Structure formats: C-alpha cells, structure tokens
Amino acid sequence: MNKLNIWIQKHQNKMTASIAILIAVSLIAKFLLKLPTLSTVAMIVASIIGAIPVALHAISALQNKVISIELLVTIAVVGAFIIGEYEESAVVTFLFLFGNFLEQKTLEKTRSSVKSLTKMAPTTAELVNEDGTTEEVDVDDLDEGDHVVVKPGGQIPVDGKIIDGTGYMNEASITGESTPVEKSIGDNVFAGSITDNGTITIETTSVGEDTTFGKIIELVEEAQDSQSPAARFIDKFATYYTPAVLIIGILVWAITQNFPLAITVLVLGCPGALVIGAPVSNVAGIGNGAKNGILMKGGNAVNTFSHVDTLVLDKTGTLTTGKMSVTDVTNFGKNKNEMMALLSAVENTSDHPLGQAIVKYTHDLGVTDDVKLPELDTVKGQGLVGQSDEFKILVGNERLMKANNVQITKEQRKAINARMNDGDSVVLMALDQELRLVVGVNDQLRPDAREGLQALKDAGLKRIVMLTGDNKVAAQRVAERLPIDEVHAELLPEDKVEFVKKFKEQGSTVAFVGDGINDSPSLATANIGIGMGTGTDVAIETSDIILVKSSFDALAHAYKLSKKTVANTKENIIIAVGTVALLLLGLIVGVIHMGSGMFVHELSILVVIFNAMRLIQNKSSKLDSNQVLKTAN
C-alpha cells in the first residue's frame, strides 16, 4: 500500500497524461469513428486510473481524521461511476489531477525566491586534517573547531575566524553590501560569502543552520508558513467547510432523491481556491522581500506593517551611517597636501573619532603623513598643541585658537560658519599662529534617506518621527533636510521606548526602525520592529522585519510590498468566494454540471496563484525610478 502510494506519487503526472490520452481516444471513438463501446471503455479505464491516486490521498487523510477535498472528489467520482456517467467521472478526475499538476508547477514559482536563497547555502568544505592534508567533506560533517581552507573564488562554508591568510570577501548574502571587504587573521567570516581573492584558513565556530546565513534561511522558511490573520481565518473556515459540503451533499440526496445533483454539489463545493488563495499571496510577497534583502517574519508582520501610520526612527546608525567622515576641507595654506599630511600626522596620535575620520580621509586621498612632529600636549576640551624649534602647531576647536591668540580673518570665519550651519563638527589647524585648515566632520546621512522617506510618505505613511540622543541643534539640522514631521532630541534609550508607547496609546500603529544594538526595547515595544543593517542575533530575534541592507530604498519597498501583499490576499479571497457563489448560482440555474464545475474550480485555483505571482515580479528598482521622477517634478 505504501509502496503503491509512493509509486503513484512519482508517476502521478504520467498517469494524468495517460488519462488525457484516453479521454481524447474516447472522444475520437465517439464522434469520428462512431464506436460507442470503445469510447465508453476508454472513459471507464480513464476514470479508474484517475480515481486511484485521489482515493488514496482521501483515505490517508481520513486516517488522520481530516476530511479532505480529495474525499469529496472521490465520493463524487465513485457516485458518477455507479450511475454510469463515465464521461463525467473521467473528466472530473482528469481536471482534478491536472489542476494539481499545474498547482504544483506554479507553487514552485511562488517559492522560487526562497529556493534561490537556499541554493546559495554552502554544501561542501575543504577540511584540513591534522597531518596537513585536505579533503572535501559535507558541511554537515564539520564540527566547531575544525579548520577549513577556502581558495580564491570559493565559498565560505562555515561561520568562523581566519587563522591564516588574507582575502577580500563578498558578503552580499549576509550584509547586503556587495563591495568586497578585506579580512585577515583574527577577523570573522560568514558562511555564504565568497572570497574574491586570497586563500584563507578558517577555524569553525558554527556550522549549517547555526550560522548567520543558516538563521536567515530558517527565518524566511518559517515566515512563509506563518500565516496572516486572513489566512488563519480561512484555514479554520475550511476545516469546517469541507465536512459541511459533505453533509449538504447528503442532505440534498436525502431531500430531493436526486443522486446526480448531490454528487455535483460535492464537486462544486470544493474549497480549492479558498484554501490556497491567502497563503499563496504571503509566500510570494515574503519571497519577493527575501530576494530584495527584506526578511519579514510571517504573514502577521506583513499585515501589521501594511497598517503602520507612524514611523519612528533612530538617528545615529539608522538615518546616518554612524561613521564619522570628513565633509569638507578649506585650505588657507600654500600646499593643501602638505597641510593635510601635517594634520593627519597629529590626529594619528589620538584616538578621537573626529581625528580617526581625518586620518582615514587623508589616507584615502593617497597622502602620506610620515611627518616629523614635535612633542604634543593635549589640552582638555580644546585639542592638541605642539612646539619645536622650527614651528608651533595647534589642532583643535575654536576655543584652542582663541586661547592661543590665533587671528581669524573674515574669509576664515565664513568657512567655519558654513561648516557649523551644516551641523558639522569643526576641526581647525593653525601653524605658527596662522589658521591654515578648516575641516568639517560629520556623521553622514545615508544617501537614500531623503528619497526613501519621501517614498514612504507617498505610499501613505502619515507621520515620521526622529528620536535621538544627540543635541537639539544637530538633530534639527538633520531633520530639516528630510521629510520628517517630529524631532525629539537629547533622549536616553528608555525615553525612546516611552515615545513609542505614547504613540501607541494615541491609537497609532507604530513601526520603529533601529540598528538593534541599543534599541532592542523600542524594537520590541513597537507594533513592528524593523532591524536595519545588522546581522546580529539580537536584531534578528527582536525585529519583525529585518533589512539586510541599511537602505531606505529597501524600507520603502518593504512598506509598499506589505500593502500590495495584503491587497493581493484580499483579491484572492474575493476570487475564491466569488467562484463558489457563481458555481452555486450556475447549479441552481442549471448551466453548471460536474465536469464544467470542476473546470471552473481548477481555473480559479490557477487564477489566484497567478494573481499572487504578480508579487514576485514586483521589483524595487522599478518603484524607485518612479519615485525619483515624482520628487524631481
């Protein structure tokens, strides 16, 4: 029986094809060859071949106390067979099986986005044995502490630490950032990333499903199964609906004594599109997100996010990159590179974030800073001072300049004010009592923040609130350049939670966007917590939606996608319910029979799947080009 079950499952498509051929033969025999006996025999054989797999499914479902659609179809087909309607029984089983086949094929499509993600998961690794030889093994056979070697162009098979070698890693599958990053001994590498060049040896820290990449896949797989409220309702409905149809069928037979009518009711009452309509939208929507670096934790998250009207953002690390960088340099000396080399050499002695930004900037320019410096003294809250026989150098803020009587010209004053107006921190350098450099340093705004937030507003978001621990002036300057409605500054992390609570009490549906490091309470409190750009376990656990890439494009896409997915679910439910209603009407009027009823049913299943498939093709780039046009006008 079980062997038969599996054999049938494997060959179900061939069986469906042979039924199709038999039906065709039968029709040819009937209408062209005028051989009614051959025609009937072909239909009988087709019915039997078709009924077996359906009946087997129905029986095994019954063993688990589930009244399935297959049971309705089996009873109907057997009934039709008994009353000699071989044509009807053959057509119904064929349509049912063929519908299953198409359903399977199209379902594969809606699942394809996640499949392509899991395909990126590493399967084999080059294990280094104790004697130094290597062998290829399955990643599942690796353990914590094993050493594996990865050659250029190879895929990192595990999460771990580099113990030998240096290489450039493409970590797009984890961080969304496709620019390769250089990693060497002691650095962490992630399974699923690719080495662009360099051979490295890694000590394994986690394998398979425990790696960050494994967790991302697990999350998406579970998300696709976790249902939206609409889907859950339909699911519950269907468990009562199917037995109800069976009972109605029996009642119809008992009351009217019309057996053909009763079995037709069974076929027409099949809840096909109803069962599949809502989940399939979610699968497609969540799959689209996963492909675009947006991980949504299930239908519930999608549904709630689509109703969000208030977006609360953290500034540092979310709206801004969280990294200090030089915004502008004004040079009042003779040779800019010489001046920069000097400044960089001074800053290199300190670990102040502003100084670090300047050193990086100078190095990126290709300027070397191996300048001989005098002994430097730190003046607290002002900067650094150095004096030798040849020159005196001052690096710091305006107070340092004043304290040392450095004159500031009108032109220099203008440069300083310009930086301050942009909300920059200003670093000044004076050489022998003359101001030479005015450097602005700022925590950089993400390049797509303005467009992304505007896109969110256009998509129907009512209010955007920025919360920050920064001072009011700096906060206001950032907010002015963005479509932000409210700014609250000088807050502690616990104050941020209070704001989220307050908005919720006012009746808003709140989404909080943060980096997940110190925002976890706010992420958890908001109706929807959105973790941005961090693959940290905490962010993955507390967020409802995770943006792999720190991008506002992705955020806007996620919002629109959630709205589209919810709308799509509704459309599918309407299609499904509408189909059943139309069929019943058709039955009453007398234009629908068993075969045509089954045909309409299978058609409606395909319609809802195709409708959901529209969500897969919904690309973010397309939305964004519209967006750019809109903001440009």
Added chain:
Amino acid sequence: MAKAILQLGELTCPSCLTKIQKGVENQDGVSNVKVLFNAGKVRADFDEDKTSADQISNVITDLGYEVKKVKVKESK
C-alpha cells in the same frame, strides 16, 4: 535529545501538512514537530533512546511522501 531535519519532496496540499504533522507527532519519543509547508521540511526533536531519525523518515515514507535527505544534529 537530538534534532532531525528531513528534506521532503515538494508539498502541495495543505492537508499533507496535517497528515505528516500528526503522523510524526504520534511517534513515541518525538516532540516539537514542525512541518514547513513551503520549504518542504520537517524538523523534530527526538529521544535517541526511544526512536531514530530513520524511523521518523520511515513514518513519513509510509504516509506516502518522499524523503530526500535526513540530517541529524546532536544537542549538547
């Protein structure tokens, strides 16, 4: 306790899910059964003294579903 992860063939009917879920759950020593419909996977914790991953795999095969791959993770 160990964790078994079974990769099945493509699942198409939501009622298959219920069938597999109940079938595996009814095994002695098996707990925390999770059937992932769209991924076509089954995850379950089991007591190695009472049953094995192969036995779980057999249950699913007996229900009429193809098991493509079985993975076992020992929990520490």
